[in-house]
Amino acid sequence: MALLRIENLGQAYKDAVILTDINLSLERGEVFALIGPTGSGKTTLMKLIDLLTKPSLGSIYFDEVDVTEAESDRLAARRRMSLVQQKPIVFNMNVYDNVAVGLRWRGVAKNSIREKAEHALDLVGMADYAHRDAKTLSGGETQRIALARALVIQPDLLLLDEPTANLDPNSVSKIEEVIEHVIKEHEISVFMTTHDMVQGQRLSHKVGVLIDGQMLQMGKPDEIFNAPQSKEVAEFVGIDNILAGTIEKKDGELADVKVAGGAISAISGFEKGESVYALIRPEDITLSLARDGGSARNVFGGVINKIITLGSLVHIEVDCGFPLFVVLTARSTIDMGLVVGTQVFISFKATAIKVIRRWS
Amino acid sequence: MSEIWDGLVQAFQLIFTFDSEVMSIAGRSLWISAASCVIATAMCIPLGSVIHFNNFRGKSFLVSTIQTLWSMPTVAVGLLVFLFISRSGPLGMFGLLFSPTAIIIGQVILISPLMLGMVISALKGVDKLVSETAVSLGASRVQKAILVIKEARYAIMSALIMGFGRAISEVGLSLMVGGNIYQYTRTIPTAISLETQKGNIELSIALGIILILIALIINIALHMLQRKKA
Structure with missing residues (x-):
C-alpha cells in the first residue's frame, strides 16, 4: 500500500501551466529523488505534496486518504510529514524552541518534547547550540536545525527540497550523513528534490525527471542515468x-x-x-x-x-x-x-x- | 523672557519636589492612556490577525479605510462619544459623561485605527516563509497566527507605543467628554490648556516638561525596538 499516491496532478497560475499530469507513488521506506533543471516545477510539486497549496487538477492520497481538498484531512496528513525547505528560515527564538515547536503544536508531553528535541539536535550535531539565538546561525547550521526540526516529529514522510543547495562541502556531507542515517535506521519515506544528480543517484531508490512541468521519466537511478528515454532527459543527466x-x-x-x-x-x-x-x-x-x-x-x-x-x-x-x-x-x-x-x-x-x- | 525663565525654574521645583497636584495630574494621564492602550491592544491584535490571515472581498478597501482613520480629528471623536454617552444619547443611562471612563472610551476609538493599521502592517511584514514553515510543521490556523504574532512582536510593540503616545497627548477629546474636572478627569494636556489660560505658567511648563519627557521616553523605546527588530 503506497504511503503517497498522486494521480493526474496539474497546477496552473493564471495562464501559466506549472505542472502537467503528474502521476507517482511512494511506498513506505522508499526514497524518491525528483531531479530537473531550475524552474521545472520541482518546488511547486513539493509544496503540493506537503499540502501547502491545493492543485488545480488531480488528486493526492496520503495513506490512501484523499487529502486534496478537505482541510481537516490535510492537517492530519501534514502532521505526519515534514518539509525541509531549500532556504529554510528559523523562528525568532532559540535553537531548542525552534526544534521543539512542532512537537508542542502536536500536544506532545513536556518530558517527551525535551527528550526528542535533544535527540534530534544531537543527531544533526547541534546539541551544544540549544540555547543559541537561532537567528545568529550560519546557512549550514540553519539547514541542520531545519532538518532536526523536521526529524523530531518522526514523520512518516520526509520532504527535502534541495537540502544541500548553496551549502559548503562540509555542511553538505554532514546533511547527507544525517539523511543517510535516517533512511537506514528508520522506516521513513523520503521525497527529495535535487539538482545534484550524484546525490539523487546515491540516496534514492527511485528517480523522477521533471522537465517543463512534465515527468518525462521515472525509474531506478541506473535506468535514468544509463538509459534515458528522451533527448531532454539524456541532456539533463549529463x-x-x-x-x-x-x-x-x-x-x-x-x-x-x-x-x-x-x-x-x-x-x-x-x-x-x-x-x-x-x-x-x-x-x-x-x-x-x-x-x-x-x-x-x-x-x-x-x-x-x-x-x-x-x-x-x-x-x-x-x-x-x-x-x-x-x-x-x-x-x-x-x-x-x-x-x-x-x-x-x-x-x-x-x-x-x-x-x-x-x-x- | 524673564517670565519664561521664572516659569521654567518654578516648573522644575514643582517636578523635583513631587508637587502633589502635578503628580496627581501626571499619574491620572498615565493610567487613563495606559488603560486605553491595553483595551485597544486587546481589540486590535485579534482583529488585525483576523483581517491579515483571511482573504475576503473588500479587504484592501477596509485596510485603506483604517489607514484613513489614523488622522481622525480628536474633536470629531469627542463629539461622537459625547453624542453617545450624553444624558440624551443611546448610552446615557450609564452616566459616563465627564468621567475617566468616557476619556478611555474616546481614546480607544481614537487610537484603535492607528494601532489596528500598524498591527496589520506588522503582520504583513513577517516573512511569508514563517507562515509556510509553520503550516508545514503541522501548525493549525490558530497556532500559525500566534507564531506570526510572536514573530511580529517588536513591530506590534511599536504600534502599542505609538498608540500610547497619541492617547496621552490628545486634548480635544478629553476636554469634550472628560470635562477637565479637578482631581477627577484633569489630564496633562487639558491641565496645560486650562492653566495657561489662567496665567499659571509654571504649572503649565512643569506639565509640559513631563509630557515632553514621556514623548522622549516613548521615542527612545520605539528607537530601541526598531533597532532590535533590525
Missing part, C-alpha cells in the same frame, strides 16, 4: 553526446546509425529507416594518439576542437566528422600532450551507445 541519425542497416541487434558526418555501430531494437538519437556518455569513449580501438566497433580519427578543464577532469571536444565529447583526467591530458589541433583517435563499443526514438 550525456553530452547526443547524435541525431537514422537506422541505415540492421544485422540482428547490430545497427548502423547514419549521423551527420559519419556512421556509427550500435545495439538497437529499432528497424531500418527509423529516426533515432544515439546517446554516448563521454566517459565511455576512449581517446588515444594511435589507432588502437581494441574490440571497439567504432573507431574514428579526428582533431581536438576544444579543451575545457573542470577541476581534475578535462572535457575534450573532438571533430571526427561529427563532434564528440570525451572526458579525461587533467593528468592524462598533460601526459599525452593534448592541445587544440592535436590529431587523435577515439573509440567506443557498440554496447556503449543507447539508441532512442527521435520524434520529428
